[in-house]
Amino acid sequence: MSKEQKVAIVTGASQGIGAGLVQAYRENGYAVVANSRGIKPSSDEGVVTVPGNIGDRRIAEQVVNTAIERFGRIDTLINNAGIFIGKPFTDYTQEDFNSVLDVNVAGFFHVTQLALGQMLKQGRGHIVQITTALVDQPLSDIPSGLAALTKGGLDAVTRGLAIEYAKTGIRVNAVAPGIIRTPMHAPATHEFLAGQHPMGRLGEIEEIVDAVLYLERAGFVTGETIHVDGGQHAGR
Numbered sequence: 001m002s003k004e005q006k007v008a009i010v011t012g013a014s015q016g017i018g019a020g021l022v023q024a025y026r027e028n029g030y031a032v033v034a035n036s037r038g039i040k041p042s043s044d045e046g047v048v049t050v051p052g053n054i055g056d057r058r059i060a061e062q063v064v065n066t067a068i069e070r071f072g073r074i075d076t077l078i079n080n081a082g083i084f085i086g087k088p089f090t091d092y093t094q095e096d097f098n099s100v101l102d103v104n105v106a107g108f109f110h111v112t113q114l115a116l117g118q119m120l121k122q123g124r125g126h127i128v129q130i131t132t133a134l135v136d137q138p139l140s141d142i143p144s145g146l147a148a149l150t151k152g153g154l155d156a157v158t159r160g161l162a163i164e165y166a167k168t169g170i171r172v173n174a175v176a177p178g179i180i181r182t183p184m185h186a187p188a189t190h191e192f193l194a195g196q197h198p199m200g201r202l203g204e205i206e207e208i209v210d211a212v213l214y215l216e217r218a219g220f221v222t223g224e225t226i227h228v229d230g231g232q233h234a235g236r
Ligand SMILES: NC(=O)c1ccc[n+]([C@@H]2O[C@H](COP(=O)([O-])OP(=O)(O)OC[C@H]3O[C@@H](n4cnc5c(N)ncnc54)[C@H](OP(=O)(O)O)[C@@H]3O)[C@@H](O)[C@H]2O)c1
Pocket: 011, 012, 013, 014, 015, 016, 017, 018, 035, 036, 037, 038, 039, 052, 053, 054, 055, 079, 080, 081, 082, 083, 084, 103, 107, 130, 131, 132, 133, 176, 177, 178, 179, 180, 181, 182, 183, 184
């Protein structure tokens, strides 16, 4: 790999939106370090996989060190790994709380802190969170307090870090999806879920990927959350 090769890290990369992001960044000439708990080695020499729970700091260290050792730099970090447990708030168990906080919050904190250190040395970088439209517009049919709690935090810290690092060459943005056709949702639920959006359909993985790629080339955009949600955040 040439020293000028751009490098992206994608968490939650084995399926769904994360797998779509890996493919898109490869098509745009990036080397990719791809993480998920069960991710398999790739036949593409431009993709290095690091299996493990991204909420574990040692895995986050492995992900960041792999990018630096194999490719020499980190241009982009996409914090995509996330889980969703929809329940009435009083039904959440301690295990639910721990699981969602571990992936959605610890899974952001460790890898972002470590990748930022490298980006500061480089004097450039881009960090993108995949949040949810539920942060702005809760749905009465889908109780999801832990999604609001954790993804709301990511939405806030996106602006927080964007301002903290605005003068360093590092941009920090987010994409807030509506309900997207990924393995997260069983096909039997699709019709019901489609009806949650003003536009009356599910979103597609490519539509989230397009928004991330826009942010990638948008050099004057930081602290932004782009909603790709069929109008969900705007109202019912
Ligand atoms: N699909 C939607 O409707 C929707 C809506 C709003 C927001 N989002 C957000 O978009 C992101 C991607 O969602 P998706 O629909 O593509 O999900 P998905 O199809 O369920 O895929 C989730 C990915 O995260 C990985 N993952 C889960 N726990 C992990 C952990 N502890 N450490 C590392 N990787 C982990 C999974 O792989 P392993 O099982 O191998 O770990 C998988 O690759 C998530 O942050 C989600 O909250 C999705």
